[in-house]
Amino acid sequence: MAKVLAVTVLALVLVTGLGVTFLYRHLNGNLDVQPLEPGQLGPRPTMPDVDGPHEPVNILVMGDDSRDCAGCGLDHETGGGSDTTLLVHLAADRRTAYAVSIPRDSLVDRPDCVTDDGDVVPGESDAMWNVAFAVGGPACTQKQLEHATGIRVDSYVVVDFAGFKDMVDAVGGVEVCVPEPLHSDKGDIDIPAGTRTLDGDDALDYIRIRYGVGDGTDLGRIRRQQAFLASLAGQVLSQGTLARPDRLLRFLDAATRSLRTDIPSIKQLAELGLQLKDIGPDHVRFLTVPNQLSTRQEGRVDWLPAADQLWDRIRHDQPLGSLRDGSVSVAPASAPQPSSAPTSSPDPELENAGLCT
Secondary structure, X not given: OHHHHHHHHHHHHHHOHHXXXXXXXXXXXXXXXXXXXXXXXXXXXXXXXXXXXXXXXXEEEEEEOOOOOXXXXXXXXXXXXXXXXXXXXXOOOOOOEEEEEOOXXXXXXXXXXXOOOOOEEOOEEEEEOOHHHHHHHHHHHHHHHHHHHOOOOOEEEEEEHHHHHHHHHHOOOEEEEEOOOEEEOOOOEEEOOEEEEEOHHHHHHHHHOOOOOOOOOHHHHHHHHHHHHHHHHHHHOOHHHHOOHHHHHHHHHHHHHOEEXXXXXXXXXXXXXXXXXXXXXXXXXXXXXXXXXXXXXXXXXXXXXXXXXHHHHHHOOOOOHHHHOOOEEOOOOOOOOOOOOOXXXXXXXXXXXXXXX
16 A cells, blocks of 8 residues: 555646645545553563664554444354454565464463553463454554564554455455355355456455354465455456556545554655555565464464564564475466366465466
């Protein structure tokens, strides 16, 4: 979003100062800026010095599972929470970026948290990851991540369901590979197999549904989310979007309306976007923290020792190396095959590009 924002602002600057002023005021007014209080985070990690033209940036992204918007209650449940957490790392040279998904069922030691109202939520050993957001919001999730990984978070972003749907519709839908039919009576979902262009409603179903689809685990859902987000990023950065001012502005309007963040203004987002101008789609990847099903609690997830290697490489802004194996790239892999049938186990590099082999 920051990269597209920078492109749009620059284009409007070339046309008219009035246009960029209006755009800035409108998009800036959309942002829901909620800084975290220092007391909510407590003692924080210190990051080592790294070489580069910029400082590395770590952004904690969370999905808000509120069902308040129209069409957001596919699972017929109520309440909020956050089943989606990604740590986005932007390298100091601004030539690579990756997003690490953290399973909602991960078992971690949650520290004491302080809510926005100043109430203290006691910590818990072997707590499920997503409980932190439910009991203490973004501040508790950020403190939990810093405590568990030793990585200092620079900014947080919370995206809501309604804004996600609008972002997808703004770019004309997103093409994905559905390797086998998705049917779920619980969510009233029916998406046939094959290469499909999903609109906002279907896209929300696709990334959220868990029960009654595949193995029914959160890990399977994470893989779908990564593939979809990679395809969405590719669609946003494609000429079909960048060359369409109407789509660009609709996307930015929807994106900024969906965000709750401590990033103070659109200006800071645009400045970050300009720094990312040299990052190509093949240098943007999605991966999941190394994990296994827990032997201590049924249905939960334990991080593998390789997770410590991952966090250490992020702290020192080092390449992922073999840890990138199995990750999902934003870059499309090849042209689609119109008459071919989907496979039951799609190649990840094709799945994220929206293609079925």
